[in-house]
Amino acid sequence: MPSANILNVGTELTSGITADTNAAWLARALGEVGYVVGEIAVVPDDARAVGGEIARLASSGGVLIVTGGLGPTPDDVTRDGLADAMGVPLERRDELIETIRTFFDSRGRAMPASNELQAMLPIGAEAIANPRGTAPGIVARVGGADVFVLPGVPDEMKAMFQTAVVPRLASAGAGVVRWRSLRCFGAGESDMGERLGELMARGRNPLVGITADEAVMTVRIRATAATTTEADFLLGASADAVRARLGPWVFGEGLDTLADAVARLLTQTGLSISVAESCTGGLLATRLTDVPGSSVYFRQGFVTYSNESKESVLGVPAKLIAEHGAVSGSVAEAMAVRCREIAATDIALATTGIAGPSGGSAAKPIGLVYVALADAGGATVRETRLGAHLLRDQVRDRSVKVALDWLRRTLMKRSSPE
Numbered sequence: 001m002p003s004a005n006i007l008n009v010g011t012e013l014t015s016g017i018t019a020d021t022n023a024a025w026l027a028r029a030l031g032e033v034g035y036v037v038g039e040i041a042v043v044p045d046d047a048r049a050v051g052g053e054i055a056r057l058a059s060s061g062g063v064l065i066v067t068g069g070l071g072p073t074p075d076d077v078t079r080d081g082l083a084d085a086m087g088v089p090l091e092r093r094d095e096l097i098e099t100i101r102t103f104f105d106s107r108g109r110a111m112p113a114s115n116e117l118q119a120m121l122p123i124g125a126e127a128i129a130n131p132r133g134t135a136p137g138i139v140a141r142v143g144g145a146d147v148f149v150l151p152g153v154p155d156e157m158k159a160m161f162q163t164a165v166v167p168r169l170a171s172a173g174a175g176v177v178r179w180r181s182l183r184c185f186g187a188g189e190s191d192m193g194e195r196l197g198e199l200m201a202r203g204r205n206p207l208v209g210i211t212a213d214e215a216v217m218t219v220r221i222r223a224t225a226a227t228t229t230e231a232d233f234l235l236g237a238s239a240d241a242v243r244a245r246l247g248p249w250v251f252g253e254g255l256d257t258l259a260d261a262v263a264r265l266l267t268q269t270g271l272s273i274s275v276a277e278s279c280t281g282g283l284l285a286t287r288l289t290d291v292p293g294s295s296v297y298f299r300q301g302f303v304t305y306s307n308e309s310k311e312s313v314l315g316v317p318a319k320l321i322a323e324h325g326a327v328s329g330s331v332a333e334a335m336a337v338r339c340r341e342i343a344a345t346d347i348a349l350a351t352t353g354i355a356g357p358s359g360g361s362a363a364k365p366i367g368l369v370y371v372a373l374a375d376a377g378g379a380t381v382r383e384t385r386l387g388a389h390l391l392r393d394q395v396r397d398r399s400v401k402v403a404l405d406w407l408r409r410t411l412m413k414r415s416s417p418e
């Protein structure tokens with residue numbers, strides 16, 4: 001397959017102020033038109049560094065995509081770097097000045113003199129139109145490589161890549177790489193790896209890999225084929241095989257969250273939900289209502305953080321709290337039952353736990369969380385020990401995920417009883 005390199009320019013990237021999202025987007029987009037990305041490099045706004053990297057990355061041939069540093073200010077030095085790498089000076093292109101002036105005219109503004117800098121191009125380079133901004137892109141030949149320089153602003157970069165770069169890639173259509181992601185919860189990487197077995201063999205096509213992000217596991221499937229249809233067919237077969245092996249661990253695809261999965265099931269079953277929260281402090285209600293259209297099933301949330309509020313708002317007996325402690329299965333259960341009654345919903349979830357960093361003990365360590373689920377059949381409680389090493393945010397986040405996943409599995413049984 002043809003190869004490509006990516007170079008992103010910006011001191012805000014090398015200093016960590018801005019995350020280099022262009023690199024990830026471009027690597028994926030290049031893969032989709034059949035290119036394998038060999039290297040991704042980042043350099044600060046320094047003409048020598050830019051020129052040096054362009055020359056180095058172009059020496060391996062193929063295609064080089066450069067983003068950033070095309071603006072009108074003195075720290076925008078990509079044009080100079082490119083000219084250095086090509087071994088030619090910059091020249092002023094009058095026709096580009098007119099295009100930039102038209103861009104400002106159409107917005108009722110006069111073109112600042114500094115924007116004339118954007119009409120400077122290395123001799124022998126070609127400009128590509130930027131329908132969304134003032135900085136024209138540049139196409140040039142450096143060493144053995146076709147170099148495409150695009151603005152750093154992600155929207156402008158993406159639009160120009162699709163409209164101007166893709167049609168010029170010599171081997172577009174020679175092959176495609178397509179991806180599919182299955183989202184999973186409830187198992188660790190090694191358990192999932194064991195179940196997936198030979199599906200994860202290196203060199204296999206499609207290639208199956210696992211990544212973890214705050215307890216949500218993503219199985220990424222990458223298929224390489226001559227056409228999109230063929231790649232999608234391969235992806236479909238592998239995704240089915242992965243789903244069959246991972247069963248209910250899989251909760252969705254793409255960018256799905258557990259709340260999205262729960263939303264689909266609540267909508268499908270027509271059931272309503274309310275929540276009573278202690279350690280999650282409203283995060284469970286937030287996640288549930290993050291999903292557009294959640295008013296169909298979400299009725300009410302109570303944040304009962306203190307013992308008093310558990311008693312006065314939910315009616316949890318003071319005696320129960322005194323006997324078992326606020327972080328206990330009995331209190332979680334009473335919270336869920338009372339929440340369901342007050343909000344008059346089909347299902348209620350409750351959380352109580354120790355989020356830390358203080359408040360843990362040998363008997364009740366940080367990360368000890370009780371989640372209760374109440375429905376028409378009564379209430380059930382789960383004790384989860386998330387781990388004393390977790391940070392407060394992580395304990396709260398995982399508690400919400402545990403609760404949502406339990407709700408998801410309960411709803412799955414309802415929507416397709418065995």
Ligand code: ATP
Nearest residue numbers: 008019020021022068069070071133135151152153
């Ligand atoms: P313009 O002329 O429109 O300013 P430019 O080519 O000069 O384009 P930069 O100044 O390098 O673009 O970047 C503009 C903004 O785009 C940055 O402030 C940053 O927010 C965003 N940006 C630049 N490069 C990247 C990148 N690699 N990943 C994500 N965002 C980026």
